[in-house]
Amino acid sequence: MLLKESLRQTGFLLKQREAGFTLTVLFWIVLWNYLKNVVTFQGLDVSQMYEPVKLLTLSYNKTYYDADTVLLFTMLYPLLVPLAAGLSYAKERQTKEELYLTARLGKKHYMQTKLLSVFLTTVLVFTLPFFVEILITCVSFPSDAHGDLTNLRIYSQEYAEMVHRYPTCMVYMVSPVLYAVLGTFLFGICSGIMAAFTTAVSFCFSIKYRVVLFFPSFLLLNSTLYLNELFSAGSCQISWYEYLLLFNDNRKFCWYLPAAAAFLFLAVIGLYEIGKRQERYG
Numbered sequence: 120m121l122l123k124e125s126l127r128q129t130g131f132l133l134k135q136r137e138a139g140f141t142l143t144v145l146f147w148i149v150l151w152n153y154l155k156n157v158v159t160f161q162g163l164d165v166s167q168m169y170e171p172v173k174l175l176t177l178s179y180n181k182t183y184y185d186a187d188t189v190l191l192f193t194m195l196y197p198l199l200v201p202l203a204a205g206l207s208y209a210k211e212r213q214t215k216e217e218l219y220l221t222a223r224l225g226k227k228h229y230m231q232t233k234l235l236s237v238f239l240t241t242v243l244v245f246t247l248p249f250f251v252e253i254l255i256t257c258v259s260f261p262s263d264a265h266g267d268l269t270n271l272r273i274y275s276q277e278y279a280e281m282v283h284r285y286p287t288c289m290v291y292m293v294s295p296v297l298y299a300v301l302g303t304f305l306f307g308i309c310s311g312i313m314a315a316f317t318t319a320v321s322f323c324f325s326i327k328y329r330v331v332l333f334f335p336s337f338l339l340l341n342s343t344l345y346l347n348e349l350f351s352a353g354s355c356q357i358s359w360y361e362y363l364l365l366f367n368d369n370r371k372f373c374w375y376l377p378a379a380a381a382f383l384f385l386a387v388i389g390l391y392e393i394g395k396r397q398e399r400y401g
Contacts (some may be wrong), residue, residue: 121235178365200314203240245306322394
């Protein structure tokens, strides 16, 4: 019952203009990055060519050559992540559709299906464009190219140390493409948790203007940038993009991403428990 209704709600949310707009923006960013790569690297000999998956939109390694796409994406991400589905509960509360769904499903099941459908919708929206990019990039660029955009020699000690700073570097050593696929899927899951957190916040507060719901994810993500400036001191990084972007060779805390995801998950559960005890609507 819960899964079936959540899948139905997911299909409904994917048809909404918020999800469509977010998908369109992401596909445009992906297309822009892909076309820039094609124009920049066309005709380059394979011995001089870079690892294809390191040219992806989500590749931090690309910043060593051209940081424009990554900079644009990291600026938009805190605003896009709640937009795809995270505002849907507040919208249904304003249109009074919440009353009908609560009467049909029960308040507890309605809220549970809403959280799960928001999570699934956001995961799909934030993985599909990047999976498509992986596919077209691997088709368009030579698979036997192994260059790195730092221009380090791939058999050098510096390069080996850099690779070992990739999260799950053993996967990368087996297959860079598999590393990109798994990293993109992890990125989608983290985005889904963040969107579910936005929805859980709306459970507890009657929001008159949905634009207010952009602030939880925006403040959480951007606070890591300011904290990084204060406490990193050139050692381990704590900015959110250091952990969510692929092929990042900066020093990182191995516990940071699991701890942040667990914190958000527990926050979602806590806000859900508070919200389901509230009796007032609208």
